[in-house]
Amino acid sequence: GDSVTQMEGPVTLSEEAFLTINCTYTATGYPSLFWYVQYPGEGLQLLLKATKADDKGSNKGFEATYRKETTSFHLEKGSVQVSDSAVYFCALRTGWGGSNYKLTFGKGTLLTVNP
Amino acid sequence: DTGVSQDPRHKITKRGQNVTFRCDPISEHNRLYWYRQTLGQGPEFLTYFQNEAQLEKSRLLSDRFSAERPKGSFSTLEIQRTEQGDSAMYLCASSRLAGGPGTGTQYFGPGTRLTVL
Numbered sequence: 001g002d003s004v005t006q007m008e009g010p011v012t013l014s015e016e017a018f019l020t021i022n023c024t025y026t027a028t029g030y031p032s033l034f035w036y037v038q039y040p041g042e043g044l045q046l047l048l049k050a051t052k053a054d055d056k057g058s059n060k061g062f063e064a065t066y067r068k069e070t071t072s073f074h075l076e077k078g079s080v081q082v083s084d085s086a087v088y089f090c091a092l093r094t095g096w097g098g099s100n101y102k103l104t105f106g107k108g109t110l111l112t113v114n115p
Numbered sequence: 116d117t118g119v120s121q122d123p124r125h126k127i128t129k130r131g132q133n134v135t136f137r138c139d140p141i142s143e144h145n146r147l148y149w150y151r152q153t154l155g156q157g158p159e160f161l162t163y164f165q166n167e168a169q170l171e172k173s174r175l176l177s178d179r180f181s182a183e184r185p186k187g188s189f190s191t192l193e194i195q196r197t198e199q200g201d202s203a204m205y206l207c208a209s210s211r212l213a214g215g216p217g218t219g220t221q222y223f224g225p226g227t228r229l230t231v232l
Binding site: 004032036042043044045046049089091093101102103104105106107108 | 206
């Protein structure tokens, strides 16, 4: 079945440091890939997505590139801020047309950014 | 869009009691999903609706769980005879099936945190 493996946390960085959170996946077919973020006390928010190989998703300074050859979708940001402190979830979605669009999530990575 | 809303945000109950949660999706979103998230884990799919039809249920959804979406608008998730293992965050998401920006993207509500004592 489908699965997502994320880098184990927690990750603690200083402000302006470079961030990488690794994500690899196993899926049948050609999944769409997502990063969701969960800020303290809030619900999941879509951060970025990519729907086909070599697509790059980007938002709020975060980027991730869909790498089919390595089945990866690593999240990166060049300079993190304290406000980026949150839990980050990598997810995939398979299914087309009328089929189920359920998301399969990784376990999440807690990021703490210190001033 | 006003976003997905869920009620209540927190629920504490005693083992053996029944509980019901409500989810109001973004208006005109055809699909509605329920997920469960336990501490330190990512959300896990429970069930989904397309309009009023419940099209798939996960094996995680035991017979004590039932979900409805009458008239294809809001949805309810009921847990009967709650157990301590049911303690979790219950998340609702909705998406547009086709047409318009963001098609297929799932938007999540804030969740209902259930604690079973």
